[in-house]
Amino acid sequence: xxxxxxxxxxxxxxxxxxxxxxxxxGGVTLLQRAASFALGQxxxxxxxxxxxxVINVEPALPLLLDTEAGGGPLSALASALDFAASLxxxxxxxxxxxMPFLPTDLLARLAGVCDGARVxxxxxxxxxxxxxxxxxxxxxxxxxxxxxxSNGSLIGLAKQIGFTEVTWQGAPFDPFFNVxxxxxxxxxxxxxxQSLSASG
Numbered sequence: 080x081x082x083x084x085x086x087x088x089x090x091x092x093x094x095x096x097x098x099x100x101x102x103x104x105g106g107v108t109l110l111q112r113a114a115s116f117a118l119g120q121x122x123x124x125x126x127x128x129x130x131x132x133v134i135n136v137e138p139a140l141p142l143l144l145d146t147e148a149g150g151g152p153l154s155a156l157a158s159a160l161d162f163a164a165s166l167x168x169x170x171x172x173x174x175x176x177x178m179p180f181l182p183t184d185l186l187a188r189l190a191g192v193c194d195g196a197r198v199x200x201x202x203x204x205x206x207x208x209x210x211x212x213x214x215x216x217x218x219x220x221x222x223x224x225x226x227x228x229s230n231g232s233l234i235g236l237a238k239q240i241g242f243t244e245v246t247w248q249g250a251p252f253d254p255f256f257n258v259x260x261x262x263x264x265x266x267x268x269x270x271x272x273q274s275l276s277a278s279g
Contacts, residue, residue, distance in 0.1 A: 082190055083123035083168050085159035086113045087152060087210060088134070088176040089145055095260050100128075100176045101135070102264060105271045109258060111136050113176045120186045121172070125162050127155035151231045152210060153222065160219045168216060169195045175210045175257065179267055180274075182254045188245050189213040198242035204249035209233035211255060215240070 088100040088110055095102060100110035110126070114136040117124040125141040126134055134142055143158035145151075156173060163171035170193055172186055182188075189199045193213050200212040210233060218240055225236050247254055258264050 081122045081166075081168070082170060082172055082186060082213070083125070083159075083163050083166055084117040084121045084172045084174060084186070085143065085155070085162055086110070086117055086124070086126045086140075086174055086176050087155040087159075088113070088126050089129045089151070089155055095258070095264065099258070102258065104179055104258070104264065104267050105275075108135070109179060110134070110176045112179050113174060114140060116181055117174065119183070123166055123168075125159075127158040127173075152233050153226045153229075153231050153236070156214060156233065156236075157219070157222055157226070160214060160216055160222065163216045164219065170213050170215050172213050173210060177258045178211065178255055179258065180252070180254050180256055180270065181211065182247055185211065186213075192243050192245060194243075196241070198237040198240050200237060200242050200244050201255060202244045202246045203253050203255045206249075206255070207234060207244065208255050209237050212237065212242070 101108050104112060125143050127143045128134060129145050143162055145154040159171045159173045174181060190213060193199050196215055198212050198214055201208040221240060222236060225239060229235055252270055258267055
């Protein structure tokens with residue numbers, strides 16, 4: 080069965096001047112890059128966002144609007160789990176819109192150790208990436224209780240469920256590098272240029 084992928088695109092991008100998903104990298108928006116990556120991994124892809132106004136990708140993808148006030152990663156995860164449940168899938172991969180260099184073997188490696196009950200989370204170096212993880216649909220019940228009593232931490236929820244880590248090398252460039260501000264975006268542009276030069 081196809082494992083669905085949901086792109087979390089609900090951040091307000093306050094550190095980058097707003098509309099993080101619409102920021103251009105190599106002439107392509109971060110959201111479009113995430114959508115193209117996801118479509119290369121799965122036939123079932125959707126976008127979790129606060130409002131429909133942030134969405135502009137080709138081809139058009141299902142839009143999952145936040146149902147919780149203030150949104151945040153837990154709201155995006157709730158939408159992702161509901162989307163997966165509607166497809167009768169056992170798990171869903173969530174990725175953010177602001178990690179433009181995700182490894183092409185992301186889904187395959189995470190799914191390779193998935194048991195359907197635990198979270199399978201990406202790790203690079205000493206950093207865990209709960210926003211890049213395979214989440215079991217069975218987490219829906221726990222998530223609703225956890226969201227009411229927590230600070231919104233995905234890693235905290237993953238610890239309650241139990242998780243398995245899959246590690247990627249973080250050097251010479253971390254594939255889970257995320258764009259938070261204009262300096263990060265400039266660094267990403269340089270990395271993209273180097274990658275294109277090396278492949279050319």
